[in-house]
Amino acid sequence: MLIAPRGRRVLLAASAAILVTFYFWSLPKDAIPPIQLDLPAAASFPSSLPLNEAYAWRTLKTNYPVSTVAPLPTEQPRSFPKVQAVFTKESRSSRQQRLERQKAVKETFLRSWKAYKEHAWLQDELKPVTGSSHNPFGGWAASLVDALDTLWIMDLKEEFAEAVGAIDQIDFRETTLDEVNVFETTIRYLGGFLSAFDLSQDPRLLQKAVEVGDMIYKSFDTPNHMPVMRWDVKAAASGERQVAKSGTLSAEIGSLCMELTHLSQISGDPKWFDAAHRITEALAKQQDSTELPGMWPLVVDAEKQTFNAGSTFTLGAMADSLYEYLPKMVALTGGQLPIYQKMYEKAMDVAPKHLFYKPMTPTNEDILVSTAFQTKGGSAVHGERDTQGQHLVCFLGGMLALGSKLFERRQDMQLAEKLTNGCIYAYRAFPHRIMPETWHMVPCEPDSECPWDENRWKKEVLRINSMSSDATLQEADAIIHDDALPQGFTKISDRRYILRPEAIESAFVLYRVTGRQSFADAAWDMFTAIEASTRTSLANTAVSDITRPGEPRQQDSMESFWMGETLKYAYLAFSEPGLISLDDYVFNTEAHPFRRLKP
Ligand code: DMJ
Numbered sequence: 001m002l003i004a005p006r007g008r009r010v011l012l013a014a015s016a017a018i019l020v021t022f023y024f025w026s027l028p029k030d031a032i033p034p035i036q037l038d039l040p041a042a043a044s045f046p047s048s049l050p051l052n053e054a055y056a057w058r059t060l061k062t063n064y065p066v067s068t069v070a071p072l073p074t075e076q077p078r079s080f081p082k083v084q085a086v087f088t089k090e091s092r093s094s095r096q097q098r099l100e101r102q103k104a105v106k107e108t109f110l111r112s113w114k115a116y117k118e119h120a121w122l123q124d125e126l127k128p129v130t131g132s133s134h135n136p137f138g139g140w141a142a143s144l145v146d147a148l149d150t151l152w153i154m155d156l157k158e159e160f161a162e163a164v165g166a167i168d169q170i171d172f173r174e175t176t177l178d179e180v181n182v183f184e185t186t187i188r189y190l191g192g193f194l195s196a197f198d199l200s201q202d203p204r205l206l207q208k209a210v211e212v213g214d215m216i217y218k219s220f221d222t223p224n225h226m227p228v229m230r231w232d233v234k235a236a237a238s239g240e241r242q243v244a245k246s247g248t249l250s251a252e253i254g255s256l257c258m259e260l261t262h263l264s265q266i267s268g269d270p271k272w273f274d275a276a277h278r279i280t281e282a283l284a285k286q287q288d289s290t291e292l293p294g295m296w297p298l299v300v301d302a303e304k305q306t307f308n309a310g311s312t313f314t315l316g317a318m319a320d321s322l323y324e325y326l327p328k329m330v331a332l333t334g335g336q337l338p339i340y341q342k343m344y345e346k347a348m349d350v351a352p353k354h355l356f357y358k359p360m361t362p363t364n365e366d367i368l369v370s371t372a373f374q375t376k377g378g379s380a381v382h383g384e385r386d387t388q389g390q391h392l393v394c395f396l397g398g399m400l401a402l403g404s405k406l407f408e409r410r411q412d413m414q415l416a417e418k419l420t421n422g423c424i425y426a427y428r429a430f431p432h433r434i435m436p437e438t439w440h441m442v443p444c445e446p447d448s449e450c451p452w453d454e455n456r457w458k459k460e461v462l463r464i465n466s467m468s469s470d471a472t473l474q475e476a477d478a479i480i481h482d483d484a485l486p487q488g489f490t491k492i493s494d495r496r497y498i499l500r501p502e503a504i505e506s507a508f509v510l511y512r513v514t515g516r517q518s519f520a521d522a523a524w525d526m527f528t529a530i531e532a533s534t535r536t537s538l539a540n541t542a543v544s545d546i547t548r549p550g551e552p553r554q555q556d557s558m559e560s561f562w563m564g565e566t567l568k569y570a571y572l573a574f575s576e577p578g579l580i581s582l583d584d585y586v587f588n589t590e591a592h593p594f595r596r597l598k599p
Contacts (some may be wrong), residue, residue: 055211055214056173056237057172057173057211057214057215057218057237060218060236060239061239062221063221063239063241064221064222064223066225066274069270069274070270070273070277070278071270072261072264072265072273073336075336076599077334077335077336077598078334078335078599079334079598079599080330080331080334080335080405080406081405081406081408082405082583083331083402083405083512084512084513084515084577084581084582084583085512085513085514085515085577086515087515087577094517098520099574101524101527101574102571102575104527104531105527105567105570105571105574106154106156106571108527108531108540108567109150109563109567110156111538111539112126112128112539112540112558112562112563113147113151113156113159113563115128115131115538115539116143116144116147116563118131119132119133119538120132120133121144121166122144122166122170123135123139123141123143124136124139124140124142124143124560125137125142125143125557125558125559125560126143126538126539126558127556127557127558128536128538128539128540128541128557128558129536129538129541129554129555129556131538135176135177136177137177137184137185137560138172138176138177138180138185138189139175139176139177140170140171140172140189140212141166141167141169141170142188142189143558143560143563143564144167145170145188145189145192145193145560146188146192146561146563146564146565146590147192147560148160148163148164148192148193148195148196148205149192149195149196149199149564149568150563150564150567150568150571151163152196152199152200153199153571153572153579153580154571160200164196164200164204164205167193167204167205167208168204170208172211172212172214172215175233175234177233178233178234179230179231179232179233180230180231180233181229181230181231181252182216182219182227182229182230182231182252182256183229183249183251183253183255185216186255186256186259187255187259187588187589187592188560188561188564188590190209190212190213190216190259190260190263191258191589191590191592192564192590192592193205193206193208194209194259194262194263194266194592194594195588195592195593195594196592197209197266198593198594198595199593206266209263209266209267210263210267213260213263213267213272215233216256216272217271217272217275218236219231219236219242220275221236221242222242222243222244223243224244224302224303224305225275226244226253226278226279226282226302226303226305227244227253227256227275227279228242228243228244228302229244229245229248229249229252229253229302243303244302244303245302245303246301246302246303247299247301248299248300248301248302249298249299249300249318249319250296250297250299250307250318250319251318251320251321251322252318253279253300253302253322254279254283254296254319254321254322255321255322255324255325255589256275256276256279257277257279257280257329258325258328258332258586258588258589258594259588260272260273260276261273261276261277261329261332261333262332262594265332265333265597280339280340280343281339282305282307283296283322283343284339284342284343286306287343287346287347288346289308290308290309290310290313291308291310291311291313291375291378291379291380291383292313292350292354292373292375292383293350293380294346294347294349294350294351295313295347295350295351296310296313296319296322297309297310297311297312297313298310298312298313298314298318298319298372299312299318311375311376311378312372312373312374313354313355313372313374313375314355314370314371314372314373315351315370315393315396316370316371316372316390316392317390317392317393320392320395321589323344323347323351323399324399324589325340326340326341326343326344326347326403327341327344327399327402327403327406327407328402328586328587328588330344330406330407331402331406331586331596332594332596332597333597334596334597334598336597341406341407344403348400348409348412351370352415354373354380354383354385355370355371355385356368356370356371356415356419357371357385357387357443357444358418358443358450359389359422359441359442359443359444359488360441360442360443360444360450360453360456360457360488361425361441361452361488362487362488363452364449364450364451364452365425366418366421367418367419367421367422367425368415368418368419368421368422369389369419369422369443370389370393370396370419371385371387371388371389371393372385372386372388373385373386374386385443387440387441387442387464387490388438388439388440388493389422389426389438389440389441390437390439391423391435391436391437391438391497391500391503392437392500392502393502394419394420394423394435394502394503394505394506395502395505396416396419396506397416397419397420397421397423397506397509397510398416398420398506398508398509398510399416400412400413400415400416400419401413401416401417401420401506401509401510401514402509402513402586404416405513413513416506416510416513419506420506420507420510420519423435423502423503423507424507424522424525424526427503427525427526427529428525429486429487429488429489430486430546430547431484431547431548432497432529432546432552433529434497434526434529434530434533435497435503435546436492436494436495436497436545436546436547437493437494437496437497437498438494439491439492439493440464440489440490440491440493441489441490442456442457442460442488442490455473457487457488457490458473458476458477458480459473459476461476461479461480461490461491462475462476462479463490464490464491465479465490465491467479484548484549492547495544495545495546495548496542496543496544496545496555497533497534497542497543497546497552498542498543498555498557499530499534499540499541499542499558499559499561499562499566500561500566501561501565501568501569503526504523504526504527504566504569504570504573505565505569505591507519507520507526507569508569508570508572509582511523511573512572512577512581512582513582515577519573520574523569523570523573523574524573526570527570533546533552536554539558540558540562541554541555541558542554542555542556542557542558542559543555561590561591564590564591564592565590565591568591569591580593583596584596584598
């Protein structure tokens with residue numbers, strides 16, 4: 001069949017693209033010459049970094065070049081008030097108890113690490129029941145990369161050396177996925193390499209950080225330079241034009257700044273900082289014009305760069321780390337970018353009033369829960385606060401404690417304690433002493449003493465479970481019984497516990513910030529409860545229902561944050577306070593500590 005000239009050109013171009021793509025994705029690993037890095041001394045960042053210009057993600061043609069690249073700020077970093085409490089000398093017995101606890105966490109970590117090594121080496125995750133593996137994060141060894149800095153911090157230097165020795169087998173030019181999550185790739189992989197580099201100064205880690213950074217940078221190659229967060233990586237690799245997505249989660253697009261800025265700080269190449277800073281500027285510009293001014297909606301439109309249209313507001317799932325990164329960016333950059341403090345203070349001036357509630361409890365606990373807020377008719381005036389609490393939002397106490405110290409917002413310290421105590425309370429309320437993913441409680445009436453009222457609890461159980469208005473309290477009793485609701489809880493919408501870190505994270509931060517032993521004890525209670533309910537013959541697993549007595553059903557899943565976050569925070573809660581001091585380091589949302597820029 002004759003092919004018309006234009007058709008033939010298209011066909012030729014298509015075949016060429018396929019060939020290039022095939023070549024690109026099948027390049028042997030040793031085709032990339034090793035990078036010779038001329039690394040700086042630990043205390044300073046270099047002004048330039050020799051790079052492997054031949055690296056595939058770097059050599060791809062840019063479809064939408066940026067006209068100017070914002071330079072990294074050059075202002076002298078400033079000092080901030082101390083974040084950590086002054087710890088007094090501990091007694092012999094407390095020291096002994098602390099070290100025993102620390103040892104127990106390390107043993108749990110080592111079991112998981114050894115099982116990963118034996119059954120899932122270089123895969124993303126171990127399946128801790130069957131001893132198999134799977135690759136939901138690209139197949140780039142997510143668990144290994146996420147755990148690198150934990151190995152270093154736990155002084156497992158041999159294991160660390162072995163793991164770093166294996167990273168040259170990770171190839172970001174190949175993947176098992178069609179769609180890559182740019183946020184997860186950034187916080188787990190880029191965050192993991194950067195932190196391990198900060199701690200060890202091993203150049204191979206920086207080389208890897210640059211490789212994954214180059215891949216991530218390609219996701220910003222769109223007409224408005226906003227990233228494609230759920231990314232067709234193969235289309236991008238073949239040179240196809242791409243646009244950012246209209247439905248983008250605010251947490252995903254809003255929390256790339258720490259990792260990309262730190263990569264620029266270390267490498268001296270400002271392109272990553274520039275890419276992230278464009279997002280920050282757009283968020284800052286629209287912060288006051290949302291339906292709840294000061295906060296951003298849960299879902300934003302990255303294609304049109306509209307960050308102020310939407311009616312759901314939360315500090316929890318899907319928005320969380322957008323807020324978390326605001327004070328953390330200030331800590332990371334030594335205050336070189338005051339925009340982050342402004343954004344944070346505006347958001348935290350608004351959030352407590354609309355999102356926090358005190359739940360009614362039988363013991364009238366002075367605790368808080370953070371939930372979501374829904375605006376009505378385009379404004380917050382007739383908006384409605386939800387009642388859902390979540391495990392994911394338990395990071396919040398730690399964030400508020402950090403912000404309170406950095407910016408001398410004394411009122412926030414109380415909120416930080418009450419929110420953290422809310423999470424500790426919820427852990428202790430359930431039979432396995434672990435909080436499930438999501439649940440509901442009864443909010444106290446504003447300005448009331450909030451004494452325990454059994455009937456009010458039961459009526460709320462009926463309401464939230466959509467029972468008819470004439471349903472009886474006996475019917476509420478039946479729901480409470482069937483759904484195994486602890487007193488004060490009205491519904492459990494997601495009964496899983498999937499080895500998440502957030503509650504132990506805030507207990508750790510509050511311990512370091514206040515110096516109060518009760519927070520370290522709470523971290524210990526959480527750790528022992530988790531260990532008891534999730535241990536398998538190999539490692540630890542997510543469980544499908546943590547809310548009923550009896551052995552929880554195992555889900556055969558161990559996400560990389562178990563070794564990357566949960567066990568790291570647990571270990572640090574029982575370490576000398578100088579180990580990864582919050583005055584020297586700031587954690588990304590995947591618990592990877594980055595060195596803070598200091599005067
Ligand atoms: C982690 O991957 C990160 O903390 C992220 O911000 C959300 N939560 C998970 C762990 O629960």
